[in-house]
Amino acid sequence: MPKDHGIGASSKRREDIRFLTGRGVYTDDMNLHGQTYAVFVRSQVAHGRIKSINTSNAASMPGVLAVFTGEDFKDVGGNPAGWLINSRDGTPMREPKRPVLAHGKVRHVGDAYAAVVAESYAEAKDAAEQLAADSDIEELPAIIDMAAAVANASNRVHDEIPDNLCYDWGWIEDNRAAVDAAIKAAPHVTVLELVNNRLVPNAMEPRASIGEYFPGTGDYKLTTTSQNPHLTRLLVAAFVLGIPENKLTVVAPDVGGGFGSKIYHYGEEAVVLAAAKKLARPVRWTAERSESFLSDAHGRDHVTKIELACEKDGTFIAFRTETMANVGAYLSNFATVTPTFLHGTLMAGPYKVPNVYVNVKTVFTNTAPVDAYRGAGRPEATYSLERVIDKMCRELGLDPFEVRRKNFITTDMFPYTTPVGLAYDTGNYHATLDKAIEIGNVAGFEARRAASAKRGKLRGMGLSTWIEACGIAPSHLVGVLGARVGLYDAATVRVNATGNISVMTGAHSHGQGHETVFAQIVAEKLGVPEASVEIVHGDTSKIPFGMGSYGSRSLAVCGVAVTKAIDKIVAKGKKIAAHMLEAAEEDITFENGSFSVAGTDKAKTFGEIAFSAYVPHNYPLETLEPGLEETAFYDPANFTYPAGAYICEVEVDAETGKVDVVAFHCADDFGNIMNPMVVEGQVHGGVGQGIGQALCENTTYDDTGQLLTGSYMDYAMPRAGDVPFYNVDYSCQTPCTHNPLGVKGCGEAGAIGSPPAVVNAVIDALHRGGHTHVKHIDMPVSPSRVWQAIHG
Amino acid sequence: MTKVSMTVNGRAVSGEVEGRTLLSAFLREGLGLTGTHVGCDTSQCGACVVHVDGKAIKSCTVFAMDVAGAEVRTIEGMANADGSLGTIQQAFQDHHGLQCGFCTPGMVMSAAALLAENPKPSEADVRHYLDGNICRCTGYHNIVKAVLAASGQDVSAVAAE
Ligand code: FES
Ligand code: FES
Numbered sequence: 001m002p003k004d005h006g007i008g009a010s011s012k013r014r015e016d017i018r019f020l021t022g023r024g025v026y027t028d029d030m031n032l033h034g035q036t037y038a039v040f041v042r043s044q045v046a047h048g049r050i051k052s053i054n055t056s057n058a059a060s061m062p063g064v065l066a067v068f069t070g071e072d073f074k075d076v077g078g079n080p081a082g083w084l085i086n087s088r089d090g091t092p093m094r095e096p097k098r099p100v101l102a103h104g105k106v107r108h109v110g111d112a113y114a115a116v117v118a119e120s121y122a123e124a125k126d127a128a129e130q131l132a133a134d135s136d137i138e139e140l141p142a143i144i145d146m147a148a149a150v151a152n153a154s155n156r157v158h159d160e161i162p163d164n165l166c167y168d169w170g171w172i173e174d175n176r177a178a179v180d181a182a183i184k185a186a187p188h189v190t191v192l193e194l195v196n197n198r199l200v201p202n203a204m205e206p207r208a209s210i211g212e213y214f215p216g217t218g219d220y221k222l223t224t225t226s227q228n229p230h231l232t233r234l235l236v237a238a239f240v241l242g243i244p245e246n247k248l249t250v251v252a253p254d255v256g257g258g259f260g261s262k263i264y265h266y267g268e269e270a271v272v273l274a275a276a277k278k279l280a281r282p283v284r285w286t287a288e289r290s291e292s293f294l295s296d297a298h299g300r301d302h303v304t305k306i307e308l309a310c311e312k313d314g315t316f317i318a319f320r321t322e323t324m325a326n327v328g329a330y331l332s333n334f335a336t337v338t339p340t341f342l343h344g345t346l347m348a349g350p351y352k353v354p355n356v357y358v359n360v361k362t363v364f365t366n367t368a369p370v371d372a373y374r375g376a377g378r379p380e381a382t383y384s385l386e387r388v389i390d391k392m393c394r395e396l397g398l399d400p401f402e403v404r405r406k407n408f409i410t411t412d413m414f415p416y417t418t419p420v421g422l423a424y425d426t427g428n429y430h431a432t433l434d435k436a437i438e439i440g441n442v443a444g445f446e447a448r449r450a451a452s453a454k455r456g457k458l459r460g461m462g463l464s465t466w467i468e469a470c471g472i473a474p475s476h477l478v479g480v481l482g483a484r485v486g487l488y489d490a491a492t493v494r495v496n497a498t499g500n501i502s503v504m505t506g507a508h509s510h511g512q513g514h515e516t517v518f519a520q521i522v523a524e525k526l527g528v529p530e531a532s533v534e535i536v537h538g539d540t541s542k543i544p545f546g547m548g549s550y551g552s553r554s555l556a557v558c559g560v561a562v563t564k565a566i567d568k569i570v571a572k573g574k575k576i577a578a579h580m581l582e583a584a585e586e587d588i589t590f591e592n593g594s595f596s597v598a599g600t601d602k603a604k605t606f607g608e609i610a611f612s613a614y615v616p617h618n619y620p621l622e623t624l625e626p627g628l629e630e631t632a633f634y635d636p637a638n639f640t641y642p643a644g645a646y647i648c649e650v651e652v653d654a655e656t657g658k659v660d661v662v663a664f665h666c667a668d669d670f671g672n673i674m675n676p677m678v679v680e681g682q683v684h685g686g687v688g689q690g691i692g693q694a695l696c697e698n699t700t701y702d703d704t705g706q707l708l709t710g711s712y713m714d715y716a717m718p719r720a721g722d723v724p725f726y727n728v729d730y731s732c733q734t735p736c737t738h739n740p741l742g743v744k745g746c747g748e749a750g751a752i753g754s755p756p757a758v759v760n761a762v763i764d765a766l767h768r769g770g771h772t773h774v775k776h777i778d779m780p781v782s783p784s785r786v787w788q789a790i791h792g
Numbered sequence: 793m794t795k796v797s798m799t800v801n802g803r804a805v806s807g808e809v810e811g812r813t814l815l816s817a818f819l820r821e822g823l824g825l826t827g828t829h830v831g832c833d834t835s836q837c838g839a840c841v842v843h844v845d846g847k848a849i850k851s852c853t854v855f856a857m858d859v860a861g862a863e864v865r866t867i868e869g870m871a872n873a874d875g876s877l878g879t880i881q882q883a884f885q886d887h888h889g890l891q892c893g894f895c896t897p898g899m900v901m902s903a904a905a906l907l908a909e910n911p912k913p914s915e916a917d918v919r920h921y922l923d924g925n926i927c928r929c930t931g932y933h934n935i936v937k938a939v940l941a942a943s944g945q946d947v948s949a950v951a952a953e
Contacts, residue, residue, distance in 0.1 A: 012885050019893025020881040020900065022827015022867035029826035122810070204831045204839060204894040204928050256829075256894025257928050289832035511892030511929045681888045681934060688931025712836030712926065720919040720932040725950055750931070 002676075006524035010677035013516045015509070024254040027208040027223050032282040035210070036065055038272055039124040040285070041114035041131045042294060043106035046142035046366035046705020047157070050104060050113060050135070058116055058131040063123030065279055067131065068271060069114045070103030077239045079265055079330075083337035084482040085167050088359075093167040096158040096364075098330040100240065100267040100274075106137060107157055107329035108366050109705055110294025112267060117275045117283055142705035146303060146324045146363045157329055157364040166327055166336065166362040171344035175419055179357035182318040186309030190392035195778045196380045198301035198326065198699035199692075200293055200715060201373045203510075205256020207296060208286035211272030215280050219247050224269055226252040227262045227508050228548020229540050231485070235265040235333070241273060248273075252538040255510035259689070260372040261296045262510065263550050264333040293710040298699055299373020301326035302339065306384045308392050309355075314403040318355035319347055321384060325362045325370075332371035336362065341481055342377030342469075348418040349385045350429040350467040350643050351407040356419045366705045372550065374689055374751040378468040383779075386464040386756035390763065391775060400760075401442075404433060404465050404645075415737075422469055424641045427669060431732040433465060435667035436645035439729050448649070449768065452662075457651040459662075460765025464646045466753035470745040471556030471640035471736075488635035489558035490544035493522065493565040495628040497614035499607035500532040503565075506546010507558035508538050511685075512747065513678045514554060518562055520675060521741070525566045527593025528606060544631050552745030555674060556640050560739045564632035572628060573609045579620040580604055580612060640736045642744040644668035646687075648757035652765040657787030659762055661691055665727045666753070671735040671744040679746050683728045686750020692718035693751075694758035698780050716780070755779060766790065796860045800825065801869030809856045815849075816840045818856035819866060827867035827897045831926070838925030841898040841905075842866045848905035850924070867897035870904065880904055880942040887947070889938035891929035899925050903939045912943055 003009040018024050055067040078097035085093045102113040114131055118124035143149045143157055149164040157164055170176060183189055205225060212221040220243055226232045229250040237245040255262060268285055275283040287295070303324045309317040325339035344358035393400045408429040409416050416424045445461055452459035472478075475486035492504040503522055507514060519533040536542050546558060570590050577595035578585040581602045589598050596603035604612075612619055613628035649663040666683055673679050696716035700708040709715040735742025762781050766774045766789070774789045797806035800823060807822040819825045819842070830852055831839035840852040843865040870878045877885060880903050890896040899922065906913060906921040913921065918939045919932070927935060941947045 013888065015893070016885040016890060017877070019890055019896050020867075020877060020884055021871055022825065022897055024827075024893050026826075026829070026894065028830075029820075031821075031824070122812070202926075202928055203892070204837065204926065205829070205892065206831065255892065256831075257892040259928065289834065289837070513891070677888050681891060681930060684931035684933040685891060685929045686931070688933075689928070691931075711834045712832055713834055717926050717928070718932075719926065720922040720936060721916075723932055725915075725936070726931065726933050 035282040037121040038285040039128040040112040043111040047140040048137040054134040058127040063119035070101040073100035081331040088170040171358040196302040201261035203257030206287040210284040211276035213276040227258040259374040297371035316353040328369035332369040346381035425737040433645040440647040440665035458765040458769035462760030464757035467643040469639035470552035472551030489546040491561040492631040504543040507554040552747040561634035568630035640744040646757040648761040650761040657783035672742040690754025694755040816851040838898040841901040883938040883942035887938040895927040
């Protein structure tokens with residue numbers, strides 16, 4: 001019987017009730033007394049010098065209360081990069097200032113250089129149009145193509161950066177010579193050049209922010225679409241506006257998806273706060289979808305050459321990659337770590353390959369900033385590896401399943417240190433591969449292929465065996481690698497006097513279901529009903545300082561902080577119980593919500609202990625403080641390493657080039673599972689996004705830097721008809737060895753593992769259909785690309 | 793400004809609107825019915841779907857004045873009379889058909905319109921009908937499953953039970 005409550009139960013989500021009845025409260029749903037509306041004026045050119053902005057016409061328009069330009073913010077701080085990367089030669093990365101509003105130059109289409117605040121949205125919008133007309137911006141040649149950006153030293157995104165290069169990073173530089181030598185001497189080398197296509201995250205809720213200022217106390221409040229309210233507060237306070245941290249509250253209420261794009265602090269947040277102070281009225285802004293396309297941080301955008309050196313039997317000898325990563329016009333907060341440590345350290349995959357070297361050149365261009373998007377660096381690494389392995393198998397006539405098996409790290413090798421600096425604690429890659437073969441009924445493929453052929457379709461099967469490092473991150477390690485923050489998390493467990501429980505978490509839920517799943521954990525550990533546990537998140541005035549949710553970290557980091565706080569509650573409860581039961585503390589046991597004296601029937605319920613803590617009449621006040629509330633911070637000792645095997649089957653219509661994903665099987669190892677229903681949902685969502693990347697989505701700028709895919713008319717989001725039902729299995733479980741829940745993290749898996757499975761399946765279909773000249777098709781594998789490849 | 797009157801979720805309402813006021817804006821700002829969401833500016837995402845005289849429409853695509861006198865139903869009007877979740881809403885919860893919840897009101901309203909038209913849709917029917925509703929979180933799996941379940945069909949055979 002599956003459990004019906006606590007850890008491991010598929011408890012239905014309590015948050016669903018408000019979302020299903022229209023009672024969720026997202027930022028734009030709030031209405032504040034006296035509110036005003038901000039509209040931003042965005043650059044229409046990719047690269048330009050701001051010669052003048054005449055604000056007087058706009059300022060005198062009906063309803064207009066204030067106009068801001070870059071000039072108003074030139075003396076405040078810039079929005080900082082969160083991670084310092086050093087180039088191979090030891091020099092630090094180039095780090096241009098990212099102003100609140102563009103000043104001097106505009107650097108991408110959509111770069112906000114002014115803002116208007118008015119009594120109504122319509123008035124603000126009208127005035128913003130006027131201001132755009134009154135702006136004299138001299139257009140400069142746009143820098144769009146990465147190779148050209150680096151080659152042309154005279155045309156610069158930032159005047160002080162001559163070759164538009166942020167850094168030239170090598171990982172690990174000491175491996176380089178050995179890798180070069182191994183590749184030179186290898187019996188076989190497969191080379192693949194590929195593009196990891198640029199994506200727009202497209203959380204369905206557009207970004208929105210409301211600034212408030214309270215003149216009586218000098219306090220500020222920012223309500224914003226954030227995955228990490230404390231991080232946003234820190235950035236605004238310490239780096240950008242210089243508001244004392246304790247005078248600023250940041251609230252991230254219900255947030256409609258993030259996928260990375262809402263980790264970062266954006267200039268609009270600073271503007272609504274500054275405007276609120278100036279006007280002493282609430283100032284609100286909500287992005288239109290077109291603004292989201294132009295100004296949300298994008299994802300991926302790598303151009304990579306990967307070489308795989310191996311024996312003739314497919315035993316890996318070395319991997320070497322050269323990547324150009326587009327960072328866009330400015331450094332978004334995690335932009336520098338995404339193509340480096342989140343990518344290069346995964347370039348050994350789940351394989352016992354002895355030699356790996358990764359080179360990444362990160363380049364400024366006149367495009368929107370690029371930063372972490374679901375998976376962040378790890379999908380790029382997985383795609384490169386799993387595609388080149390597939391190509392190698394075809395070149396040598398080897399079975400892709402057998403080649404993986406031959407090269408997998410085996411269970412007796414853990415902990416396993418890779419040549420790119422990670423120490424995998426545990427895993428069983430053979431088990432997940434076997435499981436995928438079983439649930440995907442690989443044995444029955446030939447019959448399915450024949451059936452497809454009867455319908456005139458080419459059927460193919462693609463495999464991807466992925467691993468990732470998540471549960472971000474051990475602070476000591478990331479500190480050595482250049483992080484400018486710690487990456488622990490925190491939770492406060494407050495047992496109220498009446499015995500119910502409030503848990504304040506640093507993690508933020510924007511779809512992941514924390515309100516339900518964290519309550520399951522607390523209920524299990526304290527032996528109380530789930531319904532008596534309330535999860536509070538998203539408000540810096542209520543929650544302890546935690547780093548928020550991204551990098552599949554909520555459970556593996558914050559969830560562990562919750563359990564650590566519970567351990568402290570239980571320890572204190574035992575002291576109280578020992579006093580009340582007149583027993584020695586060591587003799588008190590806690591089980592199923594009851595403190596009892598071992599070997600006797602003397603017991604106190606959890607509720608009685610809580611009551612006693614708050615009404616301490618019979619209580620050891622000399623040695624113990626009253627109250628029952630504990631906070632724990634948890635800094636993980638290592639990353640966690642979920643892994644799995646994905647099998648995709650496609651049907652290709654050779655006439656039109658159209659690809660249909662007809663089956664998708666996932667065999668994942670996420671360690672212990674807290675709520676299977678939620679885990680499956682996370683995998684579904686990730687795979688859906690991965691299929692989107694593989695088949696539909698692409699972000700295209702033309703040579704002048706105009707975004708050609710700036711709406712849902714042009715940017716192909718996957719729709720319900722583009723994807724199949726997914727088959728998800730998580731029964732292979734090797735619990736994480738270094739956190740007490742044994743959990744790994746499942747939020748990004750689907751997006752990491754799926755794109756190469758899809759593309760490998762398409763290539764397989766074409767080969768089986770006789771189109772063996774097709775070695776590779778770049779994502780998105782659109783009908784036109786497939787058709788061209790067939791006829792190319 | 794012009795006065796516009798209509799029935800929303802069975803209640804007679806009226807308000808002052810400009811000619812350019814969209815129905816979505818009237819519902820959200822005029823009536824405080826913020827369950828209807830706005831996810832795009834090109835009538836593509838479906839977060840704003842409501843029913844007007846029984847038909848599903850994208851409320852970001854019609855002017856409030858154009859539906860004067862109509863019967864409008866929004867997500868706030870989908871629960872049972874006693875406040876419990878309606879059949880489709882309950883199926884979405886039972887089958888985890890939502891994550892962040894932003895697309896959800898539009899999904900539920902579209903699903904209701906589908907089932908009114910086609911009480912026993914096939915998987916393909918559901919996927920086709922929801923073409924105008926984008927969800928970024930769920931990969932659609934559990935949404936499709938929830939709609940099939942809400943139609944009274946057995947979904948236990950759907951992959952990944
Ligand atoms: S808001 Fe109406 S379709 Fe997107
Ligand atoms: S549940 Fe988040 S967009 Fe659908």
